Amino acid sequence: xxxxxxxxxxxxxxxxxxxxxxxxxxxxxxxxxxxxxxxxxxxxxxxxxxxxxxxxxxxxxxxxxxxxxxxxxxxxxxxxxxxxxxxxxxxxxxxxxxxxxxxxxxxxxxxxxxxxxxxxxxxxxxxxxxxxxxxxxxxxxxxxxxxxxxxxxxxxxxxxxxxxxxxxxxxxxxxxxxxxxxxxxxxxxxxxxxxx
Amino acid sequence: xxxxxxxxxxxxxxxxxxxxxxxxxxxxxxxxxxxxxxxxxxxxxxxxxxxxxxxxxxxxxxxxxxxxxxxxxxxxxxxxxxxxxxxxxxxxxxxxxxxxxxxxxxxxxxxxxxxxxxxxxxxxxxxxxxxxxxxxxxxxxxxxxxxxxxxxxxxxxxxxxxxxxxxxxxxxxxxxxxxxxxxxxxxxxxxxxxxx
DNA sequence: TCAACTATCTATAAACA
DNA sequence: TTGTTTATAGATAGTTG
Numbered sequence: 001x002x003x004x005x006x007x008x009x010x011x012x013x014x015x016x017x018x019x020x021x022x023x024x025x026x027x028x029x030x031x032x033x034x035x036x037x038x039x040x041x042x043x044x045x046x047x048x049x050x051x052x053x054x055x056x057x058x059x060x061x062x063x064x065x066x067x068x069x070x071x072x073x074x075x076x077x078x079x080x081x082x083x084x085x086x087x088x089x090x091x092x093x094x095x096x097x098x099x100x101x102x103x104x105x106x107x108x109x110x111x112x113x114x115x116x117x118x119x120x121x122x123x124x125x126x127x128x129x130x131x132x133x134x135x136x137x138x139x140x141x142x143x144x145x146x147x148x149x150x151x152x153x154x155x156x157x158x159x160x161x162x163x164x165x166x167x168x169x170x171x172x173x174x175x176x177x178x179x180x181x182x183x184x185x186x187x188x189x190x191x192x193x194x195x196x
Numbered sequence: 197x198x199x200x201x202x203x204x205x206x207x208x209x210x211x212x213x214x215x216x217x218x219x220x221x222x223x224x225x226x227x228x229x230x231x232x233x234x235x236x237x238x239x240x241x242x243x244x245x246x247x248x249x250x251x252x253x254x255x256x257x258x259x260x261x262x263x264x265x266x267x268x269x270x271x272x273x274x275x276x277x278x279x280x281x282x283x284x285x286x287x288x289x290x291x292x293x294x295x296x297x298x299x300x301x302x303x304x305x306x307x308x309x310x311x312x313x314x315x316x317x318x319x320x321x322x323x324x325x326x327x328x329x330x331x332x333x334x335x336x337x338x339x340x341x342x343x344x345x346x347x348x349x350x351x352x353x354x355x356x357x358x359x360x361x362x363x364x365x366x367x368x369x370x371x372x373x374x375x376x377x378x379x380x381x382x383x384x385x386x387x388x389x390x391x392x
Numbered sequence: 393t394c395a396a397c398t399a400t401c402t403a404t405a406a407a408c409a
Numbered sequence: 410t411t412g413t414t415t416a417t418a419g420a421t422a423g424t425t426g
Binding site for chain 3 (some may be wrong): 016020030
C-alpha cells in the first residue's frame with residue numbers, strides 16, 4: 001500500500017475533514033504547549049470551530065479555573081505587584097518551574113506555568129477593570145467588550161435625554177467616532193490567532 | 197553521532213532557545229495554514245515574542261494590507277452584504293479558491309484566502325463600527341477597545357456636568373459595572389492564542 | 393548570527409477493528 | 410462513528426560552513 005503526499009487543499013468530504021481537523025487540532029495544541037514550554041513563552045489557547053460545540057482551551061479548563069480562584073483571594077496590592085517587571089518575573093518563574101520538573105509530576109509543572117500566565121494576564125487586564133472571571137474565555141472578550149461600548153453609550157445617551165436635553169448628539173458623536181485610535185503602545189507578548 | 201529525544205523543558209541557553217523558537221514558530225505557522233486550508237477554517241495569526249521586535253502575522257502583511265485597501269473602496273452596502281450567510285459564503289469561497297490552485301500560483305491562492313478572511317472579519321467588526329485599519333494588529337484591539345470604554349464614559353460624564361448636573365453618577369455607575377457580562381452569544385469560529 | 397544539512401523524532405493519512 | 414495501528418510525510422535538534 002502506498003501513502004500519497006497529501007495535497008494542501010480544502011477537504012470537501014465532511015467526515016474526512018472532521019477527522020483531519022481533530023487530529024491536527026490536537027497536534028497544534030501540542031505544538032503550542034511545546035513552544036511555550038521550551039522557549040519560556042506562556043500561552044493560552046482557545047479554539048472555536050464548526051466541529052466543536054464548546055471552545056477548546058489550553059491549558060486545561062480545570063487548571064485555568066483553579067488559578068482564577070486562587071488569584072481572586074489575593075489582596076489588590078499583591079495583584080498590582082504582579083504587574084511589575086513581567087518579563088524578568090516570567091522567566092524566573094519558568095526557569096524555576098523547569099527545574100522542578102526533575103522532581104515533580106508533569107501536572108504540577110503545568111500548574112506552575114498556568115499560574116505564571118494568569119498572574120501576568122490578570123496584571124494587564126486589571127488596568128482596564130475587567131472581571132477576571134471572563135478571562136477563561138477570551139473569545140467573549142472581544143465580542144462583549146465591543147457590545148459594552150455601544151450599550152453604555154446608549155444608556156448614557158438615554159439618561160441625558162431624560163434630563164430634558166432635546167438631542168443625544170454627544171452620544172451620537174461618540175458612536176460616530178467609535179473607530180479606535182491606532183495607539184503606539186502594544187500589548188507585550190500577546191499571540192492572537194483568530195479564525196472566522 | 198546520536199540525536200537524543202529532546203526533553204520538554206525550558207531551554208535556559210538563550211541562543212538555543214531563540215533558534216528553537218524560530219524553527220518552531222515557522223512550523224506552527226505552517227500548521228495553522230494547513231489546518232485552515234484543509235478544513236475550511238480561515239485563520240489570521242499574529243505572534244509577539246521577546247525574540248521578534250514586530251509581531252509575526254499570517255497571512256502575510258502585504259496580503260493583509262492589500263485586502264484592507266481593496267475592501268475600503270467598496271460602498272457600505274456591499275460591505276454589509278458580506279456579513280450575510282458567512283459560513284456558506286466562506287466555504288464556497290474556500291472551495292473555489294482550492295479549485296483554482298490547479299491553475300493559479302500559490303500567491304494567488306493566499307490572496308483568495310486572505311480576502312475571504314477579511315471580508316468575514318470586517319463583516320463581524322462592522323457591527324461595532326470598528327476602524328478596519330486597526331484589524332491588522334489584533335493585539336491593539338483588546339487594549340484600545342477597553343481604553344475606549346473608559347474614555348467615552350468620561351467624555352459623556354463631563355458633557356453632562358457641563359449641562360449643569362451636579363454629579364456624574366451614571367458615568368460612575370457605568371465604570372463600576374464595567375466587568376463585562378458573560379453572555380450566551382459566542383463569536384463563531386474564533387481561535388485566540390494569547391501569550392504573556 | 394544565519395543558512396543549510398540530515399539523522400532522527402514526530403505527526404498523521406489511510407487502513408482496519 | 411470512534412479508536413488503534415502503521416507506513417510515510419513532515420518537523421526539527423544538533424551540526425557544519
